[in-house]
Amino acid sequence: MSQVLLEVGALVLSADAVIPEPGYILWQDGVILAVGRGVYPGPRDQVEVISRPRAVAIPGLVNTHGHAAMTLLRGIGDDLPLQAWLTERIYPTEAKLTGEAVYWGTLLACWEMIQSGTTCFTDMYFFMHDAARAVEESGLRAVLSWGMVGFDEQNRTQGIRNSRSFHAQWHRAAQGRIQVTLGPHAPYTCPPDYLAEVAELSAELGVPIQIHLSETKREVDECIAEHGCTPIRLAERCGLLNRPVLAAHCVHLTEEDIALLHERDVRVAHNPQSNLKLASGVAPVVELLRAGVTVGIGTDGAASNNNLDLFEELRLAATLHKGVRQDATAVTAGEAFTMATSAGARCVFLPDGHGTLNPGAAADIVLLSLDSVHFLPTYDLLSNVVYAAGAGDVTDVFVAGQPLLRQGEPVTLDVERIRHEVRRLEAILGPQA
Ligand SMILES: N[C@@H](CCSC[C@H]1O[C@@H](n2cnc3c(=O)[nH]cnc32)[C@H](O)[C@@H]1O)C(=O)O
């Protein structure tokens, strides 16, 4: 495939490499070959040139935790704590979902994420063949898992069977943009011997695991009462932490939990807005970062957020801990940006270097308009990006070098069709239906 040259007005290659002046990115076959300041020095007649002199290029954002098709449940259960939210509102509505609904719900999520500058996301849900089809069509990169629960023998075996067939069909599919992982839901829905079985399957298939861990105080208290240890320790005892693990939430942790997360290189998905909205609490992100744990940022599903805007989440991660700790140095702009990009990429098991605009990284690139009011004035470009800019400033999105959003317009998605289908499903899924 031919080379593509993107000329921009400024670049944030990573939190510690900001170029506040015109420059370029050159890529081929979806991988960045070169970046630099000023004018591209090579021959221009061999390359396709995309000129965006009034844009700043940043690495695409990585959403490290979510349930994409829960966009269909947006606003269906507000102002409830986790357990009541799940059992009274979410599970009854999810029982009405079909593969077709999950397909449209996932496309709706892809539309929202593309428009807000996300290039890679994680998903744990069901009807995952349909979700993967949506991802393939959208052009996004995704790390997908078929959620597994172990309440009885039937859903245990079904969960293993689903994960196996999903892995066989979709792992490394969509030109390598889709990675399959295993998704045991949580220690309170998967008994210890089931978690052990999932750990073995993960080793057999050679894929990582994503799971909800230590989300609420109630979860931790009940785990201690039932198993005599915290959910993190329980995961370790089941052999789960011998495998690469992405743990969502980790809100209620002991010092020993944090040491264990670090020792086993468990990646943590921090979901500040979902944790606030479900009144779960505030994760000890400063302590996790200080301990050397890899922390990324996630939105969680749109029923507990209620949007998939990672810019909001990134800014909340950068401000929440300052307020709670009364320490303005807690989670700096650079730390928050890193969590949303390169650390996020590490959280979702992408190869080293991804989540930056450095040569060798995937050409997953987001452009923000420098003409936006949020870039006036610009004393410190990274500060504008983290503390001022937002989804509304996103003009262009590339994944593996392919355009998904071009000057504000979705390229891969038929958004009018998605709108129509979601309105149709709304009438079926809603509380009055
Ligand atoms: N319940 C599914 C398997 C799990 S899929 C992922 C599940 O996680 C649920 N979920 C979404 N957000 C959260 C959260 O923050 N904590 C716990 N569960 C969540 C979501 O509603 C969905 O049911 C089954 O019957 O096979």
Ligand SMILES: [Zn+2]
């Ligand atoms: Zn979740």
